[in-house]
Amino acid sequence: MRKVVLVGTGAVGTAYAYSLVNQGFVTELVLVDANAEKAEGEAMDLIHGMAFASTNMKVSAGTYDDCKDARIVVITAGANQKPGETRLQLVERNTAIMKSIVQSIKASGFDGIIVVASNPVDVLSYVAWKESGLPASRVIGSGTTLDSARFRVLLGEYLEVDPRNVHALIVGEHGDSELPVFSQASIGAESLENMLARRNNPSDKENLDRVFNEARNAAYEIISRKGVTNFGIGMCLARITKAILDNEYSILPVSCLLNGEYGQEDIYMSVPAIVTRDGIKEVIELKLNEEEQALFAKSADVLRKTRVE
Numbered sequence: 001m002r003k004v005v006l007v008g009t010g011a012v013g014t015a016y017a018y019s020l021v022n023q024g025f026v027t028e029l030v031l032v033d034a035n036a037e038k039a040e041g042e043a044m045d046l047i048h049g050m051a052f053a054s055t056n057m058k059v060s061a062g063t064y065d066d067c068k069d070a071r072i073v074v075i076t077a078g079a080n081q082k083p084g085e086t087r088l089q090l091v092e093r094n095t096a097i098m099k100s101i102v103q104s105i106k107a108s109g110f111d112g113i114i115v116v117a118s119n120p121v122d123v124l125s126y127v128a129w130k131e132s133g134l135p136a137s138r139v140i141g142s143g144t145t146l147d148s149a150r151f152r153v154l155l156g157e158y159l160e161v162d163p164r165n166v167h168a169l170i171v172g173e174h175g176d177s178e179l180p181v182f183s184q185a186s187i188g189a190e191s192l193e194n195m196l197a198r199r200n201n202p203s204d205k206e207n208l209d210r211v212f213n214e215a216r217n218a219a220y221e222i223i224s225r226k227g228v229t230n231f232g233i234g235m236c237l238a239r240i241t242k243a244i245l246d247n248e249y250s251i252l253p254v255s256c257l258l259n260g261e262y263g264q265e266d267i268y269m270s271v272p273a274i275v276t277r278d279g280i281k282e283v284i285e286l287k288l289n290e291e292e293q294a295l296f297a298k299s300a301d302v303l304r305k306t307r308v309e
């Protein structure tokens with residue numbers, strides 16, 4: 001059975017639920033929220049679209065008991081950024097919320113995979129892992145999946161190439177200290193470096209910096225206009241869910257536990273990883289150049305300073 005429980009039916013959670021309903025690869029979706037009426041209302045609204053959905057998926061509002069036989073629990077509960085607020089500023093409020101949610105999930109007898117989106121996502125994924133007692137391979141943060149998707153689209157626009165042919169990642173914190181891995185980027189089968197040399201445009205350096213900054217700052221720009229970001233992250237969470245349920249072995253930049261990779265230990269950070277039905281199968285250690293290594297270490301320092309006991 002492809003059962004998913006969603007905890008948190010706010011802007012992000014409902015965008016994710018709506019993506020699932022439209023994509024039709026889940027058989028059952030249960031919505032849980034501290035505001036039970038909200039979860040009920042959202043379930044009713046989604047169910048009414050079922051006449052037009054591609055599969056007859058069961059959607060309902062429920063409780064933590066529903067986690068017992070779920071394959072995946074996705075957590076999107078907690079406070080979101082207000083205009084001008086950083087993700088890291090949410091840490092105290094959301095650490096307490098994450099701990100109580102994971103305790104309730106655990107009490108149900110849940111034995112699947114937890115996917116965390118609540119911010120600061122790297123710090124909260126670590127909290128969820130510690131609190132859950134699950135192997136780290138089964139607690140995954142959405143991490144820089146969203147940032148990397150934005151980056152690929154913007155790079156594709158700049159280079160005039162389909163973003164699906166742009167293989168480029170943002171790694172580190174999902175937040176202000178994240179970094180682009182230009183040294184390992186490829187466009188189709190060609191390295192980015194080769195493509196740039198071939199095209200020989202003197203303003204590339206400046207433009208690539210602009211592209212990265214636009215990807216990194218996208219959330220601020222969106223929040224200043226519409227108050228939240230939700231559709232992009234909803235689609236990213238659906239992508240991660242599908243990689244797990246379909247046992248895809250897809251490489252996605254997710255937040256996962258580092259055990260010496262990239263010179264870091266006992267910390268959740270976003271790096272490319274192979275995602276399967278068992279969660280993280282392998283953390284991929286890219287060969288970062290010196291500047292990227294230094295930025296990655298700095299990002300790790302920022303995250304370590306943000307932890308709350």
Ligand code: NAD
Nearest residue numbers: 008009010011012033034076077078079080117118119233
């Ligand atoms: P929102 O305020 O719209 O929704 C949050 C929901 O969580 C509400 O429905 C609230 O009732 C529920 N909630 C609060 N405490 C709870 C608890 N203890 N148990 C169960 N439910 C609880 O917020 P949002 O815009 O949906 O954002 C949710 C989180 O997702 C925020 O932390 C935000 O920063 C994060 N986010 C992450 C990404 C990403 O890329 N990882 C992107 C966008 C937003």
